[in-house]
Amino acid sequence: MANELYPVFLKVHQFDTLIIGGGEVGLEKLTFLLKSSPSAKITLVGQSIKDEIKKLAAQHGSVRLFERGYFNEDLTGMQIVIAATENNETNDAIYKEAKRRDILVNVADTPELCDFYMGSIVNKGDLKIAISTNGKSPTVAKRLKEVLNNVLPEEIDDLLQNMRLIRDSLKSNFGEKVKKLNQITESLVSKNKTQSQ
Structure with a gap:
């Protein structure tokens, strides 16, 4: 099957992004977004929010946290949604509601429920290289990132x-x-x- 992905670089700080899930996966997605775009406007909703997420949010004034359950109304005004709960039924419901509202959605670790993937990123100043394996192997993308980080000079x-x-x-x-x-x-x-x- 052909790889139909079209790579783009979004100015994420100009979008309203919702992450649903306050656990380890939510932390990973939040960290990834803020590393690439430190001023990204992110709302994170989680029934229980890890302390690491709270610390990270405290360092970024553009991140809002809501420690409670998810409601469909949380999608209002959002342009990007990342479902990072550890409950497949909840993630599936978030996906369906986001699609109904024409919002770009990524359901963590479920390629068939993603409009986009969050690939590995090599960052050297203004040079940014994104790596994707079309959802097949994030581990391979991570290893390629390490190789490119080592090969590309800081200069x-x-x-x-x-x-x-x-x-x-x-x-x-x-x-x-x-x-x-x-x-x-x-x-x-x-x-x-x-x-x-």
């Missing part, structure tokens, strides 16, 4: 900042800019090819 962000300055200084039209920037960056690929031979 890659300096290169990105310099390339932006070069791009901004070019006075030609878009096509000419692309051609010039391709010539400049071609040496990066050719050096790596030479070193690997």
Whole structure:
């Protein structure tokens, strides 16, 4: 079966996100979102909320916690929903209600109930690389993340900042800019090819 995923990078801080579940899975999803987008607007609802979640929320003013059961009304005004309870029936009900309201939904560890996956992310300054295995193996994605983190130098962000300055200084039209920037960056690929031979 073909991989139908289309990768995008969302400006999550511009969306209202709901995480339902205050346990270990909820903590994982909250941590993942805040690592990528520290100012993400997140509401987390959980019957019981782990202390680690409370500590993390205290460090991020954009996170609201409600220690109580989930209600369908919690979905009102949300654009992204992550169902992270440990109850399959509850997760299934959240999925159905989110779909009824046309809200993007991710049900943790249930690929068939996901509009999107939360892949592994490599982050080096402004460089961000997302890795997905189409829901097949988050463990493989995690290992690939480790490899890329080790291979990519920390100085890659300096290169990105310099390339932006070069791009901004070019006075030609878009096509000419692309051609010039391709010539400049071609040496990066050719050096790596030479070193690997």
